[in-house]
Amino acid sequence: MSFNLIDFLRSLVQLTVFDYLRAVWADSMAPWLIEAILDIAGILIVSTFLLLIVIFLIWLERKIIARIQDRIGPNRVGGRFGLLQTVADVIKLLVKEQITPAGADFLAYNLAPLLTVMTSLLLWAVIPFADGIIGVDLNIGVFYILSISSASVVTILLAGWGSNNKYALLGAFRSVAQLVSYEIPMVLSLIVPILLAHTMTLQGLVLAQIVPYLLVVPLSAIIFFISALAETGRTPFDLLEAESEIVAGFHIEYSGMKFGMFFLAEFISTLFMSALFATIYLGGWRFFGLESLETWGRPIGFIAFFVKMFAVYFVFVWIRGTLPRVRIDQMMDLNWKFLVPLSLVLVLVVAIVEKLSFVTNSGPYLHAAIHLVLNLAVGLGALEILRWRGRRERTAYESARELEGLESDELVAEAAH
C-alpha cells in the first residue's frame, strides 16, 4: 500500500489515521519502529491537546462561575466573551520572575512542579477516547490510574516541604491527609464496576456497559464523584489551598511558570477525573449503538466521549460555584465515618449478589435493575441512619438545655430586645 494524500485526509477525518499509516509503512519499516513513531506521535498529540485545553478550561470555569454568581466574567481581552483572557494570563506568567525563597530545598522545590504535571499527563495513557483510540489498553488499567494518581500525593509533600515555609508545610500536611484518606472510598467504589465487568481494562469496562453503570450502581458513582472532588482538591474540599486560612497552601512560595505548573496539573487532573467518570459510569464512547457504524462510528464515539466528559466537568464547576468549603474535621468524618463504611458495605452487597446464580443468569436489563434497587436501598438506608443519629444528637442537646433551665434563655431573649 502506497501513500495517497486523499486516503490520508479521509483517514484523518475518520480518526483511523494511525491504522492507515501502519498499513502504508508496513512493507518499508520494521514493526517496532512504526510502533515507536506512532507512540511518540500519539503522546505529543494528547499532551499538547491537554496543555492547550487547560487555557479553554480556565476561561470556561471563570465564565460559568461568573454566571452562577450573577457577574459577567472576563470580557475585556479578546472580544465580547473575553476569549483571550487566559492567553494573556499565560503570557503574564511567562515573563514573571521566578523567585526562589531563601533556605528552600533545591531538589524538592524544583522537582515538585515537574512531577505534578508529569503524573497528571501520564494518567491519560489509558483513557479510551473512542473505539481503538487509546494510548495503551493495559490489562491493569484501573490499577495503573490509581497508582499514578497516588504518586501526585508525593509531589505535594515535596512542594510543601521544599519551600521552607510554614504555610506551605501546613498546607502540604493537610493535602496529604485529605488525598490519602479519600483514596480509600475511591478505590473501594471502583471495585464495584470491576466486579460487574470482570475486567480492569478501561476498554473492557466501556464494552461491558450495555446499561451505563451510573444507572446500575449509582451509589458507587456518587462515592467516586465525591472522592474525585476531594482528590483533585476542588470545592467543597479545597482545604489544601484555603486562601483564608493558609493563604494558598503548598504552592505559596512558587512564582512564575512554576506556580503555573501546579495550576495546570490541577486542571488536567480535574478533566481526567471527568474523563474517568465518563468512561466508567457513563459508557465512555458508547452512544446508542451509533459508535459501531462502519465508517463514521469512530468520530461519533469520539464526540460522544467529549460531550460526556465536559458534562461531568460542568458538574465539577457547578459544585464549585454552589457549595462552601467544609471544615477539616467535617471532611475527615465524612470520609472515614461515612464514605468508607458505606463503600465497604456496597462492595459486600454487590459481591454477594453477583454470586447468586439467578442474578448472573438473568438478562442484562434485569441484572441492572436488581443492582439499581439494591444500590438505592443501601444508599437510602445509610441516609436513614444518618438522619436517626442527627435526630438523637439534637434531642440530647435540647434536653441538656432544658436541664440548664429556661432562665438563661429568657435573659438572652431580653438582651436581644
Added chain:
Amino acid sequence: MLTDWQFIGIFLVLSPVFPLAPVVINRLLGPQKPNPLKNQTYECGIETVGDTWIQFKVQYYIYALVFVVFDVESVFLFPIAAAYDQLTLFAAFEVVVFVLILVVGLGYAWSKGALEWT
C-alpha cells in the same frame, strides 16, 4: 504484554518535556534580580520565627496507618474483583469474610478514637 509497557515507558521519558519547556522559557524571558529581602520566606509581612521543619500533629500518622491497611487490602481486592466470575462459592465466601475482618478493623479504629480530628 511488553509492547503495552513500551508506550508507558516512552510517555514517562517524554512527559518531563511538557512542564520543563514553559519553566525554561519563563526563566529566559523573565527578569532574574534576587535580593535578600525579596527571597525571604513569606509569612504575612512579619519575619518567621524558628525552624519550619518541626514536629507535627500525631493525627496525621494515625490516618496514614489506617490508610495503609485499606490500601494493602485494595491490592488484594482488585484481582479478586477482576476474576470474580471464576471464583468458587467457597472462595467468594472467603472474600466476604476478608472484607468483614476489615470492617471490624475499621470499627476498632473508630471506637479507639483514631478517626477523631482533635
